Amino acid sequence: MVDILKPEEMFDSIDYSIPSDRWQDVPTDLTLGNFCYPAKKKNQEYLGLVAKDEWSPADDDWKLPDNWEKIIYEGFKERLGKYRSLKIFMDVCVRCGACADKCHFFIGSGDPKNMPVLRAELLRSVYRKDFTTAGKILGSIAGARKLTPTVIKEWFSYFYQCSECRRCSVYCPYGIDTAEITMMGRELLSLLGLNINWIIEPVANCFRTGNHLGIQPHAFKEMIEFFCDDIEEITGIKINPSFNRKGAEILFITPSGDAFADPGTYTMMGYLMLFEHIGLDYTLSTYASEGGNFGLFTSSEMMKRLNGKMYAESKRLGVKWILGGECGHMWRVINQYMETMNGPADFMEVPVSPITGTRFDNAASTKMVHITEFTADLIKNNKLKLDPSRNDKFKVTYHDSCNPARGMGLLDEPRYVLNGVCNNFYEMPENTIREQTFCCGSGSGLNTEEIMDLRMRGGLPRANAVKHVHDKFGVNLLATICAIDRAALPPLMDYWVPEVGVAGIHELVGNALVMDGEIERTTDLRFEPLNEEEE
């Protein structure tokens, strides 16, 4: 929270001088390193998006189509008609400034156009000019401005410098969802073929092979079997998960990052061990092999198309409900959009845990339960044998991933699980966790290497809070429940707090889980000694 200043301090802090430059006149920096690489033509074409010949944001001329102004105008008009929320968000802001200093990109960079209010103003100013009477007549006096190619460049720069984390929305007295403004900005840019490859390639891959990474069915199966070999080596227990099995009770879907990217792979091992231990009747799908949905970062249409796949597969397999893994934005899609987008999923049943009998009424419409809700319920009902001392070498803190925290209110279950599986858990400062959590700095498709500087400064507020608990309590592990976090936080920690590692919660569950008939464990899931002394 901002400290309350004393009256004299407040007066001293007022800057009466007129800023030397109007924000409209400050040029956007689009030199190499300050933007994400644009989408490849083949990926755009594959998805039926506007395909643009090779271009770079660093070019002076972006070679926009001849009728680009009309395209944006029509696109804007269509969206204002379609989404009442957008119309309200455009009109209602009173510029109170409550959001201004809440964005991690602003906090880390000091760039005023990263204040959520000003980022939204990039769109609002054009809205006023084209869609409000005052703006049409009074122009800049009413805060309106004409749409020019420079404005388009500014949109591209700043709507791809917002990770749609929605921290600012928590503070907005009107509840303006700035992430939705960013989403609309990105949709409008997409109408001109201005997408970024780090998002569009996963979307295209997802369309073709069922997951962001383009893993083909046989490779997906082999990877899971590879993890099972590792689990056998560590625990002596052989697991044989089923794939695409019709008639299974539950379909388990997790981000494909858990199958192919460390440290997510260890989280995947944790899931498999847990399911084996409780004898869950579940199956994995090589088609719905992705929980993440980069469509959310592209357009509502794309999000719907990708989300639909999970439900089509559940219908085909005839499962009763879906259990979802540790993913971030998947849960925002499910919790906030699924019902009106692809749902309600009436062909399935309201999820009931076959082990505890708990009925998850919160998932009555979506039929999809978050793995930490499921595991927390198992622990609560004493269904798991756990030895938290196996995680004693870790001093753990928890990063609330933005989307599960703010997008679905999942705050206590992950903590409950962590407290069940490890003995040393420490919270970061209050204003950096739960609904006030800071983004990893790389969400919404921004975890690409070409903008590493931006990611480091955007992730600074999170890293700064981790550093605090590291210095104060000796925290050496940052637990999280999002695949993007598991990919983005290791380099962030490496830069700001190199002593702290990153893990998914179910990796720690896997470490602590005492499975029936297991051999004595000497290593954790990473094949590292269980205790520091043994190292």
Added chain:
Amino acid sequence: MYNFNIVAQKVFLNFVRFRQLQQRTLVMDLQKYITENRQKLVEKWIASVVETYPADSVKFFKNTKNPFDNPVGSTIKRSIDLLFSQVIKQKMDLAAANEAMDPIVRLRAVQEFTPSRAISFIFNIKHLLREELGKQLPDKSVERFLEDVESNVDEMILIALDTYGKCREKIYLLRINQAKNSLKKLLIKKEIICEIPDIDPESQT
């Protein structure tokens, strides 16, 4: 002649003592001045750093006191405070200066500054002290003090340059590793490549 020499020697020694006393008083004045005005001087240096950011952000970086809401401002404040303690020393503690420099340069290395702008804030203390002390205590001891400050500033610039280089190197490593890690693990797992296995020390003996 002999007497004259003794008298001259005494006069000279007295003069030297007087000068020493005078110098000591002035040095004490200088120390006292620095101690009494430390906060003001540090704040001025901090302000000069914060002003390198866009005008609309200056107020936020200056006034938001919670370090978790304002990591940039609080990092700058902490680093500058520690650097100030070093820069005014006759002999700077290099290890302490290094430690104080790391957070602020690590921060500015990933913000939108050119390399020179990222570390140029260090020079500000030179002008600031010269201006402040020049006004208050125009004396030779001040000159000597400022000479020390300037050589400390030179040393600090070198430290900052090393830190900056280290940080940038880290960023490029992170970029390379992001690509390399995912690819290599995949190739090993798919048994497309096979690394030399780790040597078991027991089997060697």
